[in-house]
Amino acid sequence: MxxxxxxxxxxxxxxxxxxxxxxxxxxxxxxxxxxxxxxxxxxxxxxxxxxxxxxxxxxxxxxGRRYADLPCPMRHAGALLDPHALHPARSGRNHLRWLARSQDLPDSRVDEVLNRSGLAAAGRRAAGGYSLGMRQRLGVAAALLGDPPxxxxxxxxxxxxxxxxxxxxxxxxxxxxxxxxxxxxxxxxxxxxxxxxxxxxxxxxxxxxxxxxxxxxxxxxxxxxxxxxxxxxxxxxx
Amino acid sequence: MIMRAEWLKFRTVRSWVLGSAAAALIVVALGCLAATGVTMSCMAGTQEVDCPAPPTDSSGRSVADQFTFVHQALTGNGSITAEVGALDGTITYPPPNHDEIVRGVVPWAKAGLMVKDGTKPGADYAAVMVTGSHGVRMQSGFTHDKAAASDGSWLRLSREGNRITGYVSPDGTAWQKIETVRLDGLPSTVQIGLFVTSPSGLTVEENPQGGHAVSARWTQATAEFSQVSPAGGWSESLVGYSDHRTTWEQTHPPGHTEAGGVFTVAGAGDIGLETEGGLAVERVLTGLFAALLALIVVGVLCGTAEFRHSTIRTTLTAMPRPVRVSAAKAAVVGAVSLVVGLIAVGLTLPVATRLLRANAVVILDVSGPTMLRIALGTALLMALAGVFAYGVGALLRRAVPAVLTVAALLVAPPILAVTSVLPPEVGAWLLRVTPAAAFAIQQSVGAYPQFSRPQTVADGYFPLPPWAGLAVLALWALAAVATATWRLRRSPA
The missing domain is CATH 3.40.50.300 (P-loop containing nucleotide triphosphate hydrolases)
Structure with missing residues (x-):
């Protein structure tokens, strides 16, 4: 808890x-x-x-710990701050993949959160073409990536x-x-x-x-x- | 983990990958394109022939090695002594009016004693000599040169194993040592004797619009050697002369005469590195400048993209270590640029030189280590340029100003300096302190003070030694990345 x-x-x-x-x-x-x-x-x-x-x-x-002191912090806390913060040429899936790499998580975890966010199909398209709603979903997927409490x-x-x-x-x-x-x-x-x-x-x-x-x-x-x-x-x- | 994340970020933006590949392609394509467009031919009398390749020395460098040699074999240790007098000669059509043939010697006309591993051009040698106006010198290995501390017309050269020592004396009794050089791998029998040569007379005409024009004219030197010891048994070799003689050379042939123990030797040519008789090998890498522009854009965008698209907060939320994130990004850009450079150089050098040779173009040979330095150094230059561009991008956080800054610091100075847009001193200064100093790593033939030709920036000579020049770029890259990292720590977005 x-x-x-x-x-x-x-x-x-x-x-x-x-x-x-x-x-x-x-x-x-x-x-x-x-x-x-x-x-x-x-x-x-x-x-x-x-x-x-x-x-x-x-x-x-x-x-009880400062966020910056947490190892693999996205496994402890997931955040959605700015849904527009995406490189337009990178696909949503690849955006999640680099986040997964940074938390030492497998790519299978990326596909799980993409499915859960309803982006399984759109995930392979460049994020520049996403609607705000899709960006919010991708942001939630990123927050859920590390299954944080x-x-x-x-x-x-x-x-x-x-x-x-x-x-x-x-x-x-x-x-x-x-x-x-x-x-x-x-x-x-x-x-x-x-x-x-x-x-x-x-x-x-x-x-x-x-x-x-x-x-x-x-x-x-x-x-x-x-x-x-x-x-x-x-x-x-x- | 941070490295893996940053590498994935890089390779999932297609334009960065394509830009990097384009950089490699530009070097290869421009190198090969330029190679197919070059031809070279020489005249032997009225006949057009393929240019002969200049001789190479024992390290593989193209050298000029032409002189008149009156010599005999020496087996084991020994020495030669002679008095060199009456250095005289002929200069054809010198300034100001270029309308007459005059008596005189050019500054680097040489007459003296030589030990040489045979009479083949390019063979190892050591020599002690009087010169037209540079005093008594001891030279070896085509680039090594040492001035004698005192003057004198008596010269002595002695061999002891691999060690050759030159002496000078004003009177033939009190001898002053100049220096001892080692000639590794010298066989037990060598040729020892008298030599005379005289490089072209040069006039350098400064162009008021910048740069200069160099005109060269034929000269010949003669010297009288007396009191030669050992005596007797001399033969003559015209080392490095071409078989074809101009009418002028027919009336003033190289060679020697002997009368009453006095040898009069006449010669024309030079002993040193060859710079005129072919294309410098780094010239096939001219595509580097255009390729750098592509690499600079990729590097800068890697630095600015996270700020432009506000993903830097996501990055720092995933990896709250700004120093490591910045270092990882620099490492990724550097590694990609290094691979691009290795591929570009690895393809261009062999392919373009082969194309050139197929066109009968002479490429000046360089030693193995020099070739390796040019190849690896060019790849390293591209790697450091990528890191520098990343650093400036991450520091300024805006792509256009960053690209302009990097291009102005790295690409513009050599172009301005070599094309003589800038005064030579300003150009030389720029190529010392700006990141463009790194282009010195490509220089196959460095500047040597005993060369007759001008060796300014406009002639393509860089003021810093190769690795020192590359180190200047490395320092700039380090400073840019460090400052960008400092700014990232202070204000992440």
């Missing part, structure tokens, strides 16, 4: 404060929604969990068609039911309401609310209402 622990992250970019003591824990066995206005610090937090940005203060750990997904529903949204919802729910820690940043409150067991609401670089979805619905009637009320007056970019 692996948790993500974010503890007192602080980060300044010049005069603007991006993170101001961001603290929360993502528990296994449920989908945790990560919500907040644009510029609230969600993406920066995700990048710091993955060791791509250095915090001025605080720590972010997976199972932790998943971090930034706006996974963007660009998916209705069938894709249903697929994604079922996939994430199934992953959480397997006992994984699943952190999903999204602006789609209705999706999260159906799927997430817990939400972390952030604004101004810190946590505003960290509560179960059912508690919030009980207090505010819907997750969307809860979000709008909690983040009222919280501008994004300052």
């Amino acid at each position: 692996t948790t993500i622990e974010v503890n007192g992250l602080r980060k300044r970019f010049g005069p603007s404060v991006a993170l101001d003591g961001m603290t929360f824990v993502v528990q296994p066995g449920r989908v945790t929604g990560f919500v907040g206005p644009n510029g609230a610090g969600k993406s920066t937090t995700l990048r710091m969990i993955l060791g791509l940005d250095r915090p001025d203060a605080g720590t972010a750990t997976i199972d 932790v998943l971090l997904l930034d706006e996974p529903f963007n660009g998916l068609d209705p069938a894709g949204i249903v697929w994604m919802r079922d996939l994430l729910r199934g992953l959480a039911e397997d006992g994984r820690s699943v952190l999903v940043s999204s602006h789609l409150m209705s999706e999260l309401q159906d799927m997430a067991g817990h939400v972390v609401v952030v604004g101004h670089g810190r946590v505003i609310a960290d509560a179960g979805v059912n508690e919030l619905i009980g207090a505010y009637s819907s997750l969307e209402a809860a979000y709008l009320d909690l983040t009222a007056g919280v501008g994004g970019i300052r």
